[in-house]
Amino acid sequence: MTMSREGPQEIPEILHLVEPPEAPDAYGTDGMPPVVLNLSDNNSFADVMDVLSLRPFASGEQPWSRATRLEHVKEDAPLRPESAKLLRVAHENGKESVLAEGEGWTLLTNRWKNRAAYVSVSAVSDELAESIMDECVRDATEPPKTDDANVEMGFWHMGTHGPVRTERAISADTWDGIRRNYTAPVAEALDQVMGLTREDVAGRLLLLHGPPGTGKTTALRALARSWSSWCQADCVLDPEALFGTPSYLMEVAVGEDDDEDRRWRLLILEDCDELIRGEAKQSTGQGLSRLLNLTDGMLGQGRDVLVAITTNEDLARLHPAVVRPGRCLAQIEVGPLTRSESLAWLEEGTDRPETDAGTLDKEIGADGATLAELVALRKGEKSPETQTPPSSSTGFYL
Numbered sequence: 001m002t003m004s005r006e007g008p009q010e011i012p013e014i015l016h017l018v019e020p021p022e023a024p025d026a027y028g029t030d031g032m033p034p035v036v037l038n039l040s041d042n043n044s045f046a047d048v049m050d051v052l053s054l055r056p057f058a059s060g061e062q063p064w065s066r067a068t069r070l071e072h073v074k075e076d077a078p079l080r081p082e083s084a085k086l087l088r089v090a091h092e093n094g095k096e097s098v099l100a101e102g103e104g105w106t107l108l109t110n111r112w113k114n115r116a117a118y119v120s121v122s123a124v125s126d127e128l129a130e131s132i133m134d135e136c137v138r139d140a141t142e143p144p145k146t147d148d149a150n151v152e153m154g155f156w157h158m159g160t161h162g163p164v165r166t167e168r169a170i171s172a173d174t175w176d177g178i179r180r181n182y183t184a185p186v187a188e189a190l191d192q193v194m195g196l197t198r199e200d201v202a203g204r205l206l207l208l209h210g211p212p213g214t215g216k217t218t219a220l221r222a223l224a225r226s227w228s229s230w231c232q233a234d235c236v237l238d239p240e241a242l243f244g245t246p247s248y249l250m251e252v253a254v255g256e257d258d259d260e261d262r263r264w265r266l267l268i269l270e271d272c273d274e275l276i277r278g279e280a281k282q283s284t285g286q287g288l289s290r291l292l293n294l295t296d297g298m299l300g301q302g303r304d305v306l307v308a309i310t311t312n313e314d315l316a317r318l319h320p321a322v323v324r325p326g327r328c329l330a331q332i333e334v335g336p337l338t339r340s341e342s343l344a345w346l347e348e349g350t351d352r353p354e355t356d357a358g359t360l361d362k363e364i365g366a367d368g369a370t371l372a373e374l375v376a377l378r379k380g381e382k383s384p385e386t387q388t389p390p391s392s393s394t395g396f397y398l
Helices: 045-059 126-137 175-181 184-194 216-226 239-244 246-253 280-284 287-296 339-349 354-363 371-378
Strands: 002-004 007-009 014-019 035-040 064-070 085-092 095-102 105-112 117-123 150-159 162-171 205-209 231-236 264-270 305-311 328-333
Touching: 045 085, 045 095, 045 105, 045 117, 064 126, 105 126, 117 126, 150 216, 150 239, 162 246, 175 184, 175 216, 175 339, 184 216, 184 328, 205 216, 216 231, 216 264, 216 305, 239 246, 239 287, 246 287, 287 305, 339 371
Parallel strands: 150 231, 205 305, 205 328, 231 264, 264 305
Antiparallel strands: 002 007, 014 035, 064 117, 085 095, 095 105, 105 117, 150 162
16 A cells, blocks of 8 residues: 555555566576466456466466357266366355366366356367367257247357357247237238248348337347248347457357358347448448448358348448348338227237227327337336337337
């Protein structure tokens, strides 16, 4: 602690982990400088273990490495060889970190409550690193638990150490079960999209645009279920980071080249208005160019990737390169139901007494209602004409 004119101030202590050279001079016998790994009091116990796991690799003592991420890890999976010697174990914020070692190798595992895990190994030989990794992950995972009402979806985000993908089962209705939620022209357009197969794909961009609360996200969940036999759906939580970071985009879009049973992938980008509106080129830099390259350029060549975008923007405000003919697999404006469709929707699903049926006519305006407004009416909330209109930048995420 030091003193200043403003009073005592805390100065973070910094711990330097130094790999001392064997030679008496500043460099080791192999000509490499000593390894210095810095830690501060802002680092957690797990951070310390991350740093310690890098020491053998950074020093050159164990110059070979393997790393992988796992989903759906079994609760009783050890994720380490039986012969492993435990060095450190830390528990924090739903995460368990284990640092272990054996003859010629060092292992780090980070494991989360959502049954995801990260495993890294360094070793004195490539063969040893591979064999230790194989033993760690062998029979460690199980198939996702889904049912007829769920679909498996991946979620991407940029983590501290790079892109992270997490899988989870989400609820998804069948298209037949929710078709009545959409006005007739929209339902007919979505009929064609829902029925597509991998052989029918022409165009790599699916654009759903329209006011908030009209059911764009609900339609995409149904689409993921309809296409589940041939297409893996992944939702990108930070599209700005995806198209602003080439390494992130390469990992998400290109994936593994040695995937023998490669499926199509549908990347879902929700509410990314800034990326595709008319002035996007000036406001987002290379983001728009990379999106177009993925859907209709060199990056997309030979890769089975589709991109679905939802936006609240009017079509006229979108960048002309996004909506040009040939690029879009489908371009659908998802609007409200008409007045007659709205009344039919409420009457079919309402549990109100028959004597209240006549009041429905007064609760729907001349322009009809969005799906979100109809759901609110069914719950007994204010009618569309008396409630405050939703902001164009928010929505009901239906």
